[in-house]
Amino acid sequence: MNEDKSLLRPEWRQWLAENLALGVGVEEVEQVLVGAGVSLEVAREEIAAAGQHPYFQACRQVARHFGWLESLMETYSALRAQDGGRxxxxxxxxxxxxxxxxxxxxxxxxxxxxxxxxxxxxxxxxxxxxxxxxxxxxxxxxxxxxxxxxxxxxxxxxxxxxxxxxxxxxxxxxxxxxxxxxxxxxxxxxxxxxxxxxxxxxxxxxxxxxxxxxxxxxxxxxxxxxxxxxxxxxxxxxxxxxxxxxxxxxxxxxxxxxxxxxxxxxxxxxxxxxxxxxxxxxxxxxxxxxxxxxxxxxxxxxxxxxxxxxxxxxxxxxxxxxxxxxxxxxxxxxx
The missing domain is CATH 2.60.120.650 (Cupin)
Structure with a gap:
């Protein structure tokens, strides 16, 4: 990570959007970015910008569908566990x-x-x-x-x-x-x-x-x-x-x-x-x-x-x- 740059590299922006969409807390995301050499100011600026971007809103909606399917699989797994599934x-x-x-x-x-x-x-x-x-x-x-x-x-x-x-x-x-x-x-x-x-x-x-x-x-x-x-x-x-x-x-x-x-x-x-x-x-x-x-x-x-x-x-x-x-x-x- 280059501290002289005010913006994150594309791979870090992708990581940021994915983790926020999947429900990782803002403070935890901040800690990872700061630990990688990003200033706290830039980290907060990027997190705020991501949350307002329409692409991210679409990403969050897809993540909600993913979470629903994961919840369904958890339920099915619990049912199968009581039906010889273990x-x-x-x-x-x-x-x-x-x-x-x-x-x-x-x-x-x-x-x-x-x-x-x-x-x-x-x-x-x-x-x-x-x-x-x-x-x-x-x-x-x-x-x-x-x-x-x-x-x-x-x-x-x-x-x-x-x-x-x-x-x-x-x-x-x-x-x-x-x-x-x-x-x-x-x-x-x-x-x-x-x-x-x-x-x-x-x-x-x-x-x-x-x-x-x-x-x-x-x-x-x-x-x-x-x-x-x-x-x-x-x-x-x-x-x-x-x-x-x-x-x-x-x-x-x-x-x-x-x-x-x-x-x-x-x-x-x-x-x-x-x-x-x-x-x-x-x-x-x-x-x-x-x-x-x-x-x-x-x-x-x-x-x-x-x-x-x-x-x-x-x-x-x-x-x-x-x-x-x-x-x-x-x-x-x-x-």
């Missing part, structure tokens, strides 16, 4: 009818036990198996993730191609790392060399489209320590754990205001070690947790926030073509 249900032998009625259309997550018992992948998949049968296939993976906190949102900066055998050597090195990972945004399923792996999977009967086309599923493979940061998908997802274990945390879609959204579908919160000083509302969030074992599946409803960490060398698959009227439900996120 528990992640675990089911075995669930019929398709109950899955869709209670979970898919009920917008509830659920862990499914035994839904993968007929998958050849559970017996066949391992690092040695991949190396023996697919080692020479060229694959795409994300590398250099540790150097970029925004790696999940900026995936195109991290795409690397290499023989599958080279990636497998990295995976089984014994390192616990988040630096390299084969994620859903890679196209390895559709490449001829790995397409045979789809033959080792089975669609949960009556829930997922049985054709299992390449564009209907994704593959995730990496070492222990890989982390998928807190985010939400814009459609329903069924995730199946084939190799290793994964720690999963979920936050309801209707608690969006408690996860500090960032870049639309991501969160500022590190759900593995949340900073409650920087993000105090996260302390009020409903956080459901589970550890997925090989053979477990978890249903991730559209818009639900989830954070995932691999506890072992891990392979997972996801499905998003549900046998539902009209196909999968999609969230039309604003641009």
């Amino acid at each position: 528990e992640l249900e675990v089911r075995e032998g669930l019929t398709p009818e109950e899955f869709f009625r209670r979970y898919y259309f009920g917008h509830r997550p659920v862990v499914l036990k035994g839904a993968m018992k007929d998958w050849p992948a559970l017996q066949k998949w391992s690092v040695p198996y991949f190396r023996e049968h697919f080692g020479q296939v060229e694959v795409e993976v994300m590398t250099g993730r540790d150097a970029n906190p925004e790696h999940a949102a900026q995936q195109d900066r991290h795409r690397s191609r290499m023989p599958f055998a080279d990636f497998l050597a990295m995976v089984e090195s014994g390192r616990q790392t988040n630096d390299y990972y084969m994620v859903p945004r890679n196209d390895n399923w559709s490449r001829e060399g790995l397409s045979a792996l789809r033959d080792d999977l089975r669609a949960p009967e009556g829930i997922i489209d049985p054709s299992l086309q390449a564009d209907q599923m994704t593959l995730l493979l990496g070492p222990a320590g890989t982390v998928t940061p807190l985010h939400h998908d814009n459609m329903n997802i069924l995730l199946g754990q084939v190799m290793g274990r994964k720690h999963v945390k979920l936050v309801p879609s209707y608690e969006r205001h408690r996860v500090y959204p960032h870049r639309g579908t991501f969160s500022h919160v590190d759900a593995g070690a949340p900073d409650l000083v920087a993000h105090p509302l996260f302390a009020e969030a409903t956080v459901l947790e589970t550890v997925l074992e090989p053979g477990d599946m978890v249903f991730l409803p559209v818009g639900w926030w989830h954070w995932v960490k691999a506890l072992d060398v891990s392979a997972s698959v996801t499905f998003h073509h549900f046998v539902a009227p009209g196909g999968n439900t999609h969230l039309d996120a604003p641009p």
